[in-house]
Amino acid sequence: MSDDDGPELIGLGRVGRVMRFGDIAVKTANIWTVPDNASEMTIISYEQTTELNKESLKHEGHVYCHLGNIPGVIRPYQVSDTEIRMPYLRQGPLSRYLRTHRDGVDNNRRLKWLQEAAHIIRRTHDRRVLVSDIATRNFLLEEDLSLQMCDFTESIIVANDKDMADFISEDFVSVKSDIARFGSMMYEIISGNQFEFYVIPDIETDLDDDPGSKTFKTWPTADKLPVTDNLFLGDVIRRCWIRNGFVTMQEVCHALDNFDQGSAASRASRDADKEKMNWRHFLRLASPVATAVILAIVIVPRLRLPWRTISAFLPSIKH
Missing domain, CATH: 1.20.5 (Single alpha-helices involved in coiled-coils or other helix-helix interfaces)
Structure with missing residues:
Protein backbone atom coordinates (compact mmCIF):
# COMPACT_ATOMS: atom_id res chain seq x y z
CA MET A 1 0.00 0.00 0.00
CA SER A 2 1.43 3.40 -0.97
CA ASP A 3 0.87 6.71 0.77
CA ASP A 4 -1.54 7.66 -2.02
CA ASP A 5 -3.84 4.70 -1.41
CA GLY A 6 -7.03 5.14 0.54
CA PRO A 7 -7.40 4.20 4.19
CA GLU A 8 -7.41 0.51 5.10
CA LEU A 9 -9.13 -1.02 8.11
CA ILE A 10 -6.48 -3.07 9.92
CA GLY A 11 -8.04 -3.49 13.36
CA LEU A 12 -11.48 -3.52 14.92
CA GLY A 13 -12.17 -4.01 18.60
CA ARG A 14 -14.88 -3.40 21.14
CA VAL A 15 -13.81 0.19 21.80
CA GLY A 16 -12.09 1.38 18.65
CA ARG A 17 -10.94 0.76 15.13
CA VAL A 18 -7.53 1.20 13.53
CA MET A 19 -7.17 2.58 10.01
CA ARG A 20 -3.95 2.54 8.03
CA PHE A 21 -2.87 5.65 6.12
CA GLY A 22 0.42 4.73 4.47
CA ASP A 23 2.98 4.25 7.24
CA ILE A 24 0.66 5.62 9.92
CA ALA A 25 -1.98 3.73 11.89
CA VAL A 26 -4.79 5.84 13.36
CA LYS A 27 -7.00 4.57 16.17
CA THR A 28 -10.38 6.20 16.76
CA ALA A 29 -13.39 5.35 18.89
CA ASN A 30 -16.17 3.20 17.47
CA ILE A 31 -19.14 5.50 16.84
CA TRP A 32 -22.39 3.61 16.51
CA THR A 33 -24.91 4.94 14.02
CA VAL A 34 -28.43 4.73 15.40
CA PRO A 35 -30.68 2.66 13.08
CA ASP A 36 -33.65 4.32 11.43
CA ASN A 37 -36.90 4.08 13.39
CA ALA A 38 -34.99 2.91 16.49
CA SER A 39 -36.78 2.89 19.81
CA GLU A 40 -35.90 5.43 22.48
CA MET A 41 -34.18 2.71 24.51
CA THR A 42 -32.08 1.67 21.51
CA ILE A 43 -31.11 5.28 20.83
CA ILE A 44 -30.01 5.75 24.44
CA SER A 45 -28.03 2.48 24.36
CA TYR A 46 -26.19 3.44 21.16
CA GLU A 47 -25.39 6.91 22.44
CA GLN A 48 -24.10 5.59 25.76
CA THR A 49 -21.92 3.00 24.05
CA THR A 50 -20.43 5.64 21.76
CA GLU A 51 -19.67 7.91 24.72
CA LEU A 52 -18.04 5.05 26.61
CA ASN A 53 -15.88 4.27 23.58
CA LYS A 54 -14.79 7.91 23.33
CA GLU A 55 -13.90 7.99 27.03
CA SER A 56 -11.97 4.72 26.72
CA LEU A 57 -9.93 6.12 23.83
CA LYS A 58 -9.14 9.27 25.82
CA HIS A 59 -8.11 7.06 28.74
CA GLU A 60 -5.82 5.01 26.49
CA GLY A 61 -4.14 8.19 25.25
CA HIS A 62 -3.61 9.23 28.85
CA VAL A 63 -1.99 5.86 29.63
CA TYR A 64 0.40 6.23 26.67
CA CYS A 65 1.41 9.67 27.92
CA HIS A 66 1.88 8.33 31.45
CA LEU A 67 4.08 5.45 30.28
CA GLY A 68 6.33 7.69 28.20
CA ASN A 69 9.10 6.11 26.15
CA ILE A 70 9.17 2.64 27.65
CA PRO A 71 11.13 0.13 25.54
CA GLY A 72 8.72 -2.36 24.02
CA VAL A 73 5.64 -0.11 24.18
CA ILE A 74 4.69 1.41 20.85
CA ARG A 75 5.33 5.17 20.76
CA PRO A 76 2.42 7.20 19.34
CA TYR A 77 3.24 10.06 17.01
CA GLN A 78 0.31 12.05 18.35
CA VAL A 79 -2.34 11.62 21.03
CA SER A 80 -5.56 13.62 21.22
CA ASP A 81 -9.02 13.19 22.71
CA THR A 82 -10.32 11.76 19.44
CA GLU A 83 -7.47 9.72 17.95
CA ILE A 84 -4.11 8.07 18.53
CA ARG A 85 -1.61 8.17 15.66
CA MET A 86 1.14 5.56 15.76
CA PRO A 87 3.59 3.79 13.44
CA TYR A 88 2.16 1.12 11.16
CA LEU A 89 4.03 -2.15 11.68
CA ARG A 90 3.78 -4.26 8.55
CA GLN A 91 4.25 -7.62 10.27
CA GLY A 92 1.07 -7.06 12.25
CA PRO A 93 0.08 -8.66 15.56
CA LEU A 94 1.80 -11.70 17.03
CA SER A 95 -1.50 -13.59 16.96
CA ARG A 96 -1.63 -13.39 13.16
CA TYR A 97 2.03 -14.33 12.77
CA LEU A 98 1.52 -17.44 14.90
CA ARG A 99 -1.46 -18.49 12.79
CA THR A 100 0.45 -18.20 9.52
CA HIS A 101 3.94 -19.29 10.62
CA ARG A 102 3.35 -21.74 13.48
CA ASP A 103 5.30 -24.59 11.89
CA GLY A 104 8.29 -22.33 11.33
CA VAL A 105 8.51 -21.01 14.90
CA ASP A 106 10.87 -22.95 17.18
CA ASN A 107 11.22 -22.88 20.96
CA ASN A 108 14.17 -20.49 20.83
CA ARG A 109 11.99 -17.89 19.12
CA ARG A 110 9.08 -18.56 21.50
CA LEU A 111 11.33 -18.11 24.52
CA LYS A 112 12.75 -14.86 23.12
CA TRP A 113 9.25 -13.46 22.55
CA LEU A 114 8.13 -14.41 26.03
CA GLN A 115 11.23 -12.91 27.63
CA GLU A 116 10.61 -9.67 25.73
CA ALA A 117 6.91 -9.57 26.60
CA ALA A 118 7.56 -10.30 30.28
CA HIS A 119 10.03 -7.43 30.55
CA ILE A 120 7.66 -5.05 28.72
CA ILE A 121 4.89 -5.86 31.20
CA ARG A 122 7.33 -5.54 34.10
CA ARG A 123 8.26 -2.05 32.90
CA THR A 124 4.61 -1.01 32.73
CA HIS A 125 4.14 -2.28 36.30
CA ASP A 126 7.19 -0.25 37.31
CA ARG A 127 5.29 2.76 35.97
CA ARG A 128 2.31 1.73 38.13
CA VAL A 129 0.18 0.62 35.18
CA LEU A 130 -1.79 -2.64 35.20
CA VAL A 131 -2.21 -3.80 31.60
CA SER A 132 -5.30 -6.04 32.01
CA ASP A 133 -5.74 -7.05 28.35
CA ILE A 134 -2.59 -9.11 27.86
CA ALA A 135 -2.88 -11.15 24.66
CA THR A 136 -0.96 -12.01 21.50
CA ARG A 137 -3.25 -9.71 19.49
CA ASN A 138 -1.90 -6.73 21.46
CA PHE A 139 1.77 -7.35 20.68
CA LEU A 140 2.86 -6.04 17.28
CA LEU A 141 5.94 -7.29 15.43
CA GLU A 142 8.79 -5.16 14.14
CA GLU A 143 10.63 -6.23 10.97
CA ASP A 144 13.20 -8.06 13.12
CA LEU A 145 10.28 -9.82 14.92
CA SER A 146 10.83 -7.94 18.17
CA LEU A 147 7.68 -6.96 20.07
CA GLN A 148 5.83 -3.68 20.57
CA MET A 149 2.87 -3.73 22.97
CA CYS A 150 -0.25 -1.70 22.18
CA ASP A 151 -3.89 -1.26 23.30
CA PHE A 152 -4.28 0.13 26.82
CA THR A 153 -8.02 0.84 26.77
CA GLU A 154 -8.58 -1.48 29.75
CA SER A 155 -5.39 -0.55 31.60
CA ILE A 156 -5.34 1.06 35.03
CA ILE A 157 -2.96 3.65 36.44
CA VAL A 158 -2.54 2.87 40.13
CA ALA A 159 -2.39 5.96 42.34
CA ASN A 160 0.86 6.65 44.14
CA ASP A 161 -0.75 6.28 47.55
CA LYS A 162 -1.83 2.69 46.76
CA ASP A 163 0.29 -0.42 47.29
CA MET A 164 0.73 -2.06 43.88
CA ALA A 165 1.20 -5.50 45.42
CA ASP A 166 -2.18 -5.40 47.18
CA PHE A 167 -4.16 -3.24 44.76
CA ILE A 168 -7.29 -4.73 43.17
CA SER A 169 -9.45 -2.56 40.93
CA GLU A 170 -13.25 -2.45 40.81
CA ASP A 171 -13.01 -4.83 37.86
CA PHE A 172 -10.71 -7.14 39.88
CA VAL A 173 -7.57 -6.25 37.93
CA SER A 174 -4.36 -6.71 39.89
CA VAL A 175 -0.69 -7.56 39.49
CA LYS A 176 -1.58 -11.23 39.93
CA SER A 177 -4.33 -11.09 37.31
CA ASP A 178 -1.82 -9.58 34.86
CA ILE A 179 0.58 -12.44 35.66
CA ALA A 180 -2.19 -14.98 35.07
CA ARG A 181 -3.10 -13.38 31.74
CA PHE A 182 0.55 -13.51 30.75
CA GLY A 183 0.54 -17.21 31.65
CA SER A 184 -2.39 -17.65 29.27
CA MET A 185 -0.47 -15.85 26.53
CA MET A 186 2.48 -18.16 27.17
CA TYR A 187 0.16 -21.16 26.95
CA GLU A 188 -1.16 -19.99 23.57
CA ILE A 189 2.31 -19.35 22.15
CA ILE A 190 3.66 -22.71 23.33
CA SER A 191 0.71 -25.05 22.82
CA GLY A 192 -1.32 -23.29 20.13
CA ASN A 193 -4.40 -23.53 22.37
CA GLN A 194 -6.24 -20.70 24.07
CA PHE A 195 -7.16 -20.64 27.74
CA GLU A 196 -7.82 -17.60 29.89
CA PHE A 197 -9.63 -17.13 33.14
CA TYR A 198 -10.99 -14.35 35.30
CA VAL A 199 -11.65 -14.26 39.03
CA ILE A 200 -14.80 -12.33 39.98
CA PRO A 201 -15.89 -12.87 43.60
CA ASP A 202 -19.27 -11.21 42.92
CA ILE A 203 -20.61 -14.09 40.81
CA GLU A 204 -22.69 -16.81 42.47
CA THR A 205 -20.98 -19.78 40.84
CA ASP A 206 -18.15 -20.57 38.45
CA LEU A 207 -18.80 -20.00 34.75
CA ASP A 208 -16.73 -22.65 33.02
CA ASP A 209 -18.79 -23.89 30.08
CA ASP A 210 -16.41 -22.33 27.55
CA PRO A 211 -13.22 -24.45 27.33
CA GLY A 212 -11.17 -21.44 26.21
CA SER A 213 -12.37 -18.85 28.74
CA LYS A 214 -13.57 -19.40 32.29
CA THR A 215 -14.71 -17.17 35.14
CA PHE A 216 -14.21 -18.34 38.71
CA LYS A 217 -15.63 -17.06 41.98
CA THR A 218 -12.35 -17.80 43.77
CA TRP A 219 -8.85 -18.34 42.48
CA PRO A 220 -8.84 -21.71 40.65
CA THR A 221 -6.95 -24.70 42.00
CA ALA A 222 -4.53 -26.59 39.75
CA ASP A 223 -7.10 -29.26 38.91
CA LYS A 224 -9.26 -26.61 37.18
CA LEU A 225 -6.41 -25.48 34.92
CA PRO A 226 -4.94 -27.13 31.81
CA VAL A 227 -2.15 -29.63 32.46
CA THR A 228 1.22 -28.14 31.47
CA ASP A 229 3.61 -30.84 32.75
CA ASN A 230 4.79 -31.91 29.30
CA LEU A 231 4.87 -28.44 27.71
CA PHE A 232 7.94 -26.37 26.98
CA LEU A 233 8.07 -23.82 29.85
CA GLY A 234 5.14 -25.69 31.41
CA ASP A 235 6.29 -25.06 34.99
CA VAL A 236 6.57 -21.31 34.35
CA ILE A 237 3.05 -21.25 32.90
CA ARG A 238 1.68 -23.16 35.90
CA ARG A 239 3.34 -20.78 38.37
CA CYS A 240 1.83 -17.81 36.52
CA TRP A 241 -1.63 -19.33 36.93
CA ILE A 242 -1.71 -20.73 40.46
CA ARG A 243 -2.48 -18.46 43.41
CA ASN A 244 0.70 -19.24 45.34
CA GLY A 245 2.95 -19.02 42.26
CA PHE A 246 4.63 -15.88 40.93
CA VAL A 247 3.54 -12.68 42.66
CA THR A 248 5.52 -10.14 40.60
CA MET A 249 6.49 -9.85 36.94
CA GLN A 250 10.08 -9.55 38.11
CA GLU A 251 9.85 -13.16 39.30
CA VAL A 252 8.44 -14.20 35.93
CA CYS A 253 11.27 -12.40 34.11
CA HIS A 254 13.85 -14.09 36.32
CA ALA A 255 12.39 -17.54 35.61
CA LEU A 256 12.36 -16.96 31.85
CA ASP A 257 15.78 -15.29 31.71
CA ASN A 258 17.34 -18.18 33.64
CA PHE A 259 15.52 -20.96 31.85
CA ASP A 260 18.11 -23.48 30.68
CA GLN A 261 16.95 -25.10 27.47
CA GLY A 262 19.93 -27.44 27.61
CA SER A 263 18.88 -28.74 31.02
Missing part, protein backbone atom coordinates in the same frame (compact mmCIF):
# COMPACT_ATOMS: atom_id res chain seq x y z
CA ALA A 264 15.30 -29.09 29.84
CA ALA A 265 16.46 -31.02 26.78
CA SER A 266 18.73 -33.15 28.97
CA ARG A 267 15.84 -33.98 31.28
CA ALA A 268 13.68 -34.94 28.32
CA SER A 269 16.52 -37.06 26.93
CA ARG A 270 17.05 -38.73 30.31
CA ASP A 271 13.35 -39.49 30.53
CA ALA A 272 13.42 -41.00 27.05
CA ASP A 273 16.54 -43.05 27.87
CA LYS A 274 14.93 -44.23 31.09
CA GLU A 275 11.89 -45.34 29.13
CA LYS A 276 14.11 -47.24 26.71
CA MET A 277 16.02 -48.84 29.60
CA ASN A 278 12.77 -49.99 31.14
CA TRP A 279 11.85 -51.75 27.93
CA ARG A 280 15.33 -53.28 27.58
CA HIS A 281 15.18 -54.53 31.16
CA PHE A 282 11.78 -56.04 30.47
CA LEU A 283 13.07 -57.77 27.34
CA ARG A 284 16.12 -59.12 29.19
CA LEU A 285 13.88 -60.64 31.83
CA ALA A 286 11.38 -61.91 29.33
CA SER A 287 13.81 -63.31 26.77
CA PRO A 288 14.74 -66.55 28.65
CA VAL A 289 11.09 -67.36 29.17
CA ALA A 290 10.21 -66.50 25.59
CA THR A 291 13.11 -68.60 24.32
CA ALA A 292 12.01 -71.63 26.35
CA VAL A 293 8.45 -71.31 25.08
CA ILE A 294 9.58 -71.04 21.47
CA LEU A 295 11.86 -74.07 21.87
CA ALA A 296 9.15 -76.17 23.46
CA ILE A 297 6.36 -75.29 21.05
CA VAL A 298 8.02 -74.64 17.71
CA ILE A 299 11.57 -75.88 17.44
CA VAL A 300 11.80 -79.08 19.50
CA PRO A 301 8.96 -80.91 17.75
CA ARG A 302 10.72 -80.36 14.42
CA LEU A 303 14.13 -81.68 15.50
CA ARG A 304 15.35 -85.25 14.72
CA LEU A 305 16.90 -85.85 18.14
CA PRO A 306 18.29 -89.28 19.19
CA TRP A 307 15.73 -89.91 21.94
CA ARG A 308 12.96 -89.48 19.42
CA THR A 309 14.49 -92.19 17.23
CA ILE A 310 15.02 -94.56 20.17
CA SER A 311 11.52 -94.06 21.52
CA ALA A 312 10.10 -94.95 18.14
CA PHE A 313 11.53 -98.51 18.52
CA LEU A 314 10.64 -99.03 22.17
CA PRO A 315 7.22 -100.55 21.52
CA SER A 316 8.84 -103.34 19.41
CA ILE A 317 11.38 -104.41 22.02
CA LYS A 318 10.40 -107.66 23.74
CA HIS A 319 11.64 -108.57 27.22
Whole structure:
Protein backbone atom coordinates (compact mmCIF):
# COMPACT_ATOMS: atom_id res chain seq x y z
CA MET A 1 0.00 0.00 0.00
CA SER A 2 1.43 3.40 -0.97
CA ASP A 3 0.87 6.71 0.77
CA ASP A 4 -1.54 7.66 -2.02
CA ASP A 5 -3.84 4.70 -1.41
CA GLY A 6 -7.03 5.14 0.54
CA PRO A 7 -7.40 4.20 4.19
CA GLU A 8 -7.41 0.51 5.10
CA LEU A 9 -9.13 -1.02 8.11
CA ILE A 10 -6.48 -3.07 9.92
CA GLY A 11 -8.04 -3.49 13.36
CA LEU A 12 -11.48 -3.52 14.92
CA GLY A 13 -12.17 -4.01 18.60
CA ARG A 14 -14.88 -3.40 21.14
CA VAL A 15 -13.81 0.19 21.80
CA GLY A 16 -12.09 1.38 18.65
CA ARG A 17 -10.94 0.76 15.13
CA VAL A 18 -7.53 1.20 13.53
CA MET A 19 -7.17 2.58 10.01
CA ARG A 20 -3.95 2.54 8.03
CA PHE A 21 -2.87 5.65 6.12
CA GLY A 22 0.42 4.73 4.47
CA ASP A 23 2.98 4.25 7.24
CA ILE A 24 0.66 5.62 9.92
CA ALA A 25 -1.98 3.73 11.89
CA VAL A 26 -4.79 5.84 13.36
CA LYS A 27 -7.00 4.57 16.17
CA THR A 28 -10.38 6.20 16.76
CA ALA A 29 -13.39 5.35 18.89
CA ASN A 30 -16.17 3.20 17.47
CA ILE A 31 -19.14 5.50 16.84
CA TRP A 32 -22.39 3.61 16.51
CA THR A 33 -24.91 4.94 14.02
CA VAL A 34 -28.43 4.73 15.40
CA PRO A 35 -30.68 2.66 13.08
CA ASP A 36 -33.65 4.32 11.43
CA ASN A 37 -36.90 4.08 13.39
CA ALA A 38 -34.99 2.91 16.49
CA SER A 39 -36.78 2.89 19.81
CA GLU A 40 -35.90 5.43 22.48
CA MET A 41 -34.18 2.71 24.51
CA THR A 42 -32.08 1.67 21.51
CA ILE A 43 -31.11 5.28 20.83
CA ILE A 44 -30.01 5.75 24.44
CA SER A 45 -28.03 2.48 24.36
CA TYR A 46 -26.19 3.44 21.16
CA GLU A 47 -25.39 6.91 22.44
CA GLN A 48 -24.10 5.59 25.76
CA THR A 49 -21.92 3.00 24.05
CA THR A 50 -20.43 5.64 21.76
CA GLU A 51 -19.67 7.91 24.72
CA LEU A 52 -18.04 5.05 26.61
CA ASN A 53 -15.88 4.27 23.58
CA LYS A 54 -14.79 7.91 23.33
CA GLU A 55 -13.90 7.99 27.03
CA SER A 56 -11.97 4.72 26.72
CA LEU A 57 -9.93 6.12 23.83
CA LYS A 58 -9.14 9.27 25.82
CA HIS A 59 -8.11 7.06 28.74
CA GLU A 60 -5.82 5.01 26.49
CA GLY A 61 -4.14 8.19 25.25
CA HIS A 62 -3.61 9.23 28.85
CA VAL A 63 -1.99 5.86 29.63
CA TYR A 64 0.40 6.23 26.67
CA CYS A 65 1.41 9.67 27.92
CA HIS A 66 1.88 8.33 31.45
CA LEU A 67 4.08 5.45 30.28
CA GLY A 68 6.33 7.69 28.20
CA ASN A 69 9.10 6.11 26.15
CA ILE A 70 9.17 2.64 27.65
CA PRO A 71 11.13 0.13 25.54
CA GLY A 72 8.72 -2.36 24.02
CA VAL A 73 5.64 -0.11 24.18
CA ILE A 74 4.69 1.41 20.85
CA ARG A 75 5.33 5.17 20.76
CA PRO A 76 2.42 7.20 19.34
CA TYR A 77 3.24 10.06 17.01
CA GLN A 78 0.31 12.05 18.35
CA VAL A 79 -2.34 11.62 21.03
CA SER A 80 -5.56 13.62 21.22
CA ASP A 81 -9.02 13.19 22.71
CA THR A 82 -10.32 11.76 19.44
CA GLU A 83 -7.47 9.72 17.95
CA ILE A 84 -4.11 8.07 18.53
CA ARG A 85 -1.61 8.17 15.66
CA MET A 86 1.14 5.56 15.76
CA PRO A 87 3.59 3.79 13.44
CA TYR A 88 2.16 1.12 11.16
CA LEU A 89 4.03 -2.15 11.68
CA ARG A 90 3.78 -4.26 8.55
CA GLN A 91 4.25 -7.62 10.27
CA GLY A 92 1.07 -7.06 12.25
CA PRO A 93 0.08 -8.66 15.56
CA LEU A 94 1.80 -11.70 17.03
CA SER A 95 -1.50 -13.59 16.96
CA ARG A 96 -1.63 -13.39 13.16
CA TYR A 97 2.03 -14.33 12.77
CA LEU A 98 1.52 -17.44 14.90
CA ARG A 99 -1.46 -18.49 12.79
CA THR A 100 0.45 -18.20 9.52
CA HIS A 101 3.94 -19.29 10.62
CA ARG A 102 3.35 -21.74 13.48
CA ASP A 103 5.30 -24.59 11.89
CA GLY A 104 8.29 -22.33 11.33
CA VAL A 105 8.51 -21.01 14.90
CA ASP A 106 10.87 -22.95 17.18
CA ASN A 107 11.22 -22.88 20.96
CA ASN A 108 14.17 -20.49 20.83
CA ARG A 109 11.99 -17.89 19.12
CA ARG A 110 9.08 -18.56 21.50
CA LEU A 111 11.33 -18.11 24.52
CA LYS A 112 12.75 -14.86 23.12
CA TRP A 113 9.25 -13.46 22.55
CA LEU A 114 8.13 -14.41 26.03
CA GLN A 115 11.23 -12.91 27.63
CA GLU A 116 10.61 -9.67 25.73
CA ALA A 117 6.91 -9.57 26.60
CA ALA A 118 7.56 -10.30 30.28
CA HIS A 119 10.03 -7.43 30.55
CA ILE A 120 7.66 -5.05 28.72
CA ILE A 121 4.89 -5.86 31.20
CA ARG A 122 7.33 -5.54 34.10
CA ARG A 123 8.26 -2.05 32.90
CA THR A 124 4.61 -1.01 32.73
CA HIS A 125 4.14 -2.28 36.30
CA ASP A 126 7.19 -0.25 37.31
CA ARG A 127 5.29 2.76 35.97
CA ARG A 128 2.31 1.73 38.13
CA VAL A 129 0.18 0.62 35.18
CA LEU A 130 -1.79 -2.64 35.20
CA VAL A 131 -2.21 -3.80 31.60
CA SER A 132 -5.30 -6.04 32.01
CA ASP A 133 -5.74 -7.05 28.35
CA ILE A 134 -2.59 -9.11 27.86
CA ALA A 135 -2.88 -11.15 24.66
CA THR A 136 -0.96 -12.01 21.50
CA ARG A 137 -3.25 -9.71 19.49
CA ASN A 138 -1.90 -6.73 21.46
CA PHE A 139 1.77 -7.35 20.68
CA LEU A 140 2.86 -6.04 17.28
CA LEU A 141 5.94 -7.29 15.43
CA GLU A 142 8.79 -5.16 14.14
CA GLU A 143 10.63 -6.23 10.97
CA ASP A 144 13.20 -8.06 13.12
CA LEU A 145 10.28 -9.82 14.92
CA SER A 146 10.83 -7.94 18.17
CA LEU A 147 7.68 -6.96 20.07
CA GLN A 148 5.83 -3.68 20.57
CA MET A 149 2.87 -3.73 22.97
CA CYS A 150 -0.25 -1.70 22.18
CA ASP A 151 -3.89 -1.26 23.30
CA PHE A 152 -4.28 0.13 26.82
CA THR A 153 -8.02 0.84 26.77
CA GLU A 154 -8.58 -1.48 29.75
CA SER A 155 -5.39 -0.55 31.60
CA ILE A 156 -5.34 1.06 35.03
CA ILE A 157 -2.96 3.65 36.44
CA VAL A 158 -2.54 2.87 40.13
CA ALA A 159 -2.39 5.96 42.34
CA ASN A 160 0.86 6.65 44.14
CA ASP A 161 -0.75 6.28 47.55
CA LYS A 162 -1.83 2.69 46.76
CA ASP A 163 0.29 -0.42 47.29
CA MET A 164 0.73 -2.06 43.88
CA ALA A 165 1.20 -5.50 45.42
CA ASP A 166 -2.18 -5.40 47.18
CA PHE A 167 -4.16 -3.24 44.76
CA ILE A 168 -7.29 -4.73 43.17
CA SER A 169 -9.45 -2.56 40.93
CA GLU A 170 -13.25 -2.45 40.81
CA ASP A 171 -13.01 -4.83 37.86
CA PHE A 172 -10.71 -7.14 39.88
CA VAL A 173 -7.57 -6.25 37.93
CA SER A 174 -4.36 -6.71 39.89
CA VAL A 175 -0.69 -7.56 39.49
CA LYS A 176 -1.58 -11.23 39.93
CA SER A 177 -4.33 -11.09 37.31
CA ASP A 178 -1.82 -9.58 34.86
CA ILE A 179 0.58 -12.44 35.66
CA ALA A 180 -2.19 -14.98 35.07
CA ARG A 181 -3.10 -13.38 31.74
CA PHE A 182 0.55 -13.51 30.75
CA GLY A 183 0.54 -17.21 31.65
CA SER A 184 -2.39 -17.65 29.27
CA MET A 185 -0.47 -15.85 26.53
CA MET A 186 2.48 -18.16 27.17
CA TYR A 187 0.16 -21.16 26.95
CA GLU A 188 -1.16 -19.99 23.57
CA ILE A 189 2.31 -19.35 22.15
CA ILE A 190 3.66 -22.71 23.33
CA SER A 191 0.71 -25.05 22.82
CA GLY A 192 -1.32 -23.29 20.13
CA ASN A 193 -4.40 -23.53 22.37
CA GLN A 194 -6.24 -20.70 24.07
CA PHE A 195 -7.16 -20.64 27.74
CA GLU A 196 -7.82 -17.60 29.89
CA PHE A 197 -9.63 -17.13 33.14
CA TYR A 198 -10.99 -14.35 35.30
CA VAL A 199 -11.65 -14.26 39.03
CA ILE A 200 -14.80 -12.33 39.98
CA PRO A 201 -15.89 -12.87 43.60
CA ASP A 202 -19.27 -11.21 42.92
CA ILE A 203 -20.61 -14.09 40.81
CA GLU A 204 -22.69 -16.81 42.47
CA THR A 205 -20.98 -19.78 40.84
CA ASP A 206 -18.15 -20.57 38.45
CA LEU A 207 -18.80 -20.00 34.75
CA ASP A 208 -16.73 -22.65 33.02
CA ASP A 209 -18.79 -23.89 30.08
CA ASP A 210 -16.41 -22.33 27.55
CA PRO A 211 -13.22 -24.45 27.33
CA GLY A 212 -11.17 -21.44 26.21
CA SER A 213 -12.37 -18.85 28.74
CA LYS A 214 -13.57 -19.40 32.29
CA THR A 215 -14.71 -17.17 35.14
CA PHE A 216 -14.21 -18.34 38.71
CA LYS A 217 -15.63 -17.06 41.98
CA THR A 218 -12.35 -17.80 43.77
CA TRP A 219 -8.85 -18.34 42.48
CA PRO A 220 -8.84 -21.71 40.65
CA THR A 221 -6.95 -24.70 42.00
CA ALA A 222 -4.53 -26.59 39.75
CA ASP A 223 -7.10 -29.26 38.91
CA LYS A 224 -9.26 -26.61 37.18
CA LEU A 225 -6.41 -25.48 34.92
CA PRO A 226 -4.94 -27.13 31.81
CA VAL A 227 -2.15 -29.63 32.46
CA THR A 228 1.22 -28.14 31.47
CA ASP A 229 3.61 -30.84 32.75
CA ASN A 230 4.79 -31.91 29.30
CA LEU A 231 4.87 -28.44 27.71
CA PHE A 232 7.94 -26.37 26.98
CA LEU A 233 8.07 -23.82 29.85
CA GLY A 234 5.14 -25.69 31.41
CA ASP A 235 6.29 -25.06 34.99
CA VAL A 236 6.57 -21.31 34.35
CA ILE A 237 3.05 -21.25 32.90
CA ARG A 238 1.68 -23.16 35.90
CA ARG A 239 3.34 -20.78 38.37
CA CYS A 240 1.83 -17.81 36.52
CA TRP A 241 -1.63 -19.33 36.93
CA ILE A 242 -1.71 -20.73 40.46
CA ARG A 243 -2.48 -18.46 43.41
CA ASN A 244 0.70 -19.24 45.34
CA GLY A 245 2.95 -19.02 42.26
CA PHE A 246 4.63 -15.88 40.93
CA VAL A 247 3.54 -12.68 42.66
CA THR A 248 5.52 -10.14 40.60
CA MET A 249 6.49 -9.85 36.94
CA GLN A 250 10.08 -9.55 38.11
CA GLU A 251 9.85 -13.16 39.30
CA VAL A 252 8.44 -14.20 35.93
CA CYS A 253 11.27 -12.40 34.11
CA HIS A 254 13.85 -14.09 36.32
CA ALA A 255 12.39 -17.54 35.61
CA LEU A 256 12.36 -16.96 31.85
CA ASP A 257 15.78 -15.29 31.71
CA ASN A 258 17.34 -18.18 33.64
CA PHE A 259 15.52 -20.96 31.85
CA ASP A 260 18.11 -23.48 30.68
CA GLN A 261 16.95 -25.10 27.47
CA GLY A 262 19.93 -27.44 27.61
CA SER A 263 18.88 -28.74 31.02
CA ALA A 264 15.30 -29.09 29.84
CA ALA A 265 16.46 -31.02 26.78
CA SER A 266 18.73 -33.15 28.97
CA ARG A 267 15.84 -33.98 31.28
CA ALA A 268 13.68 -34.94 28.32
CA SER A 269 16.52 -37.06 26.93
CA ARG A 270 17.05 -38.73 30.31
CA ASP A 271 13.35 -39.49 30.53
CA ALA A 272 13.42 -41.00 27.05
CA ASP A 273 16.54 -43.05 27.87
CA LYS A 274 14.93 -44.23 31.09
CA GLU A 275 11.89 -45.34 29.13
CA LYS A 276 14.11 -47.24 26.71
CA MET A 277 16.02 -48.84 29.60
CA ASN A 278 12.77 -49.99 31.14
CA TRP A 279 11.85 -51.75 27.93
CA ARG A 280 15.33 -53.28 27.58
CA HIS A 281 15.18 -54.53 31.16
CA PHE A 282 11.78 -56.04 30.47
CA LEU A 283 13.07 -57.77 27.34
CA ARG A 284 16.12 -59.12 29.19
CA LEU A 285 13.88 -60.64 31.83
CA ALA A 286 11.38 -61.91 29.33
CA SER A 287 13.81 -63.31 26.77
CA PRO A 288 14.74 -66.55 28.65
CA VAL A 289 11.09 -67.36 29.17
CA ALA A 290 10.21 -66.50 25.59
CA THR A 291 13.11 -68.60 24.32
CA ALA A 292 12.01 -71.63 26.35
CA VAL A 293 8.45 -71.31 25.08
CA ILE A 294 9.58 -71.04 21.47
CA LEU A 295 11.86 -74.07 21.87
CA ALA A 296 9.15 -76.17 23.46
CA ILE A 297 6.36 -75.29 21.05
CA VAL A 298 8.02 -74.64 17.71
CA ILE A 299 11.57 -75.88 17.44
CA VAL A 300 11.80 -79.08 19.50
CA PRO A 301 8.96 -80.91 17.75
CA ARG A 302 10.72 -80.36 14.42
CA LEU A 303 14.13 -81.68 15.50
CA ARG A 304 15.35 -85.25 14.72
CA LEU A 305 16.90 -85.85 18.14
CA PRO A 306 18.29 -89.28 19.19
CA TRP A 307 15.73 -89.91 21.94
CA ARG A 308 12.96 -89.48 19.42
CA THR A 309 14.49 -92.19 17.23
CA ILE A 310 15.02 -94.56 20.17
CA SER A 311 11.52 -94.06 21.52
CA ALA A 312 10.10 -94.95 18.14
CA PHE A 313 11.53 -98.51 18.52
CA LEU A 314 10.64 -99.03 22.17
CA PRO A 315 7.22 -100.55 21.52
CA SER A 316 8.84 -103.34 19.41
CA ILE A 317 11.38 -104.41 22.02
CA LYS A 318 10.40 -107.66 23.74
CA HIS A 319 11.64 -108.57 27.22
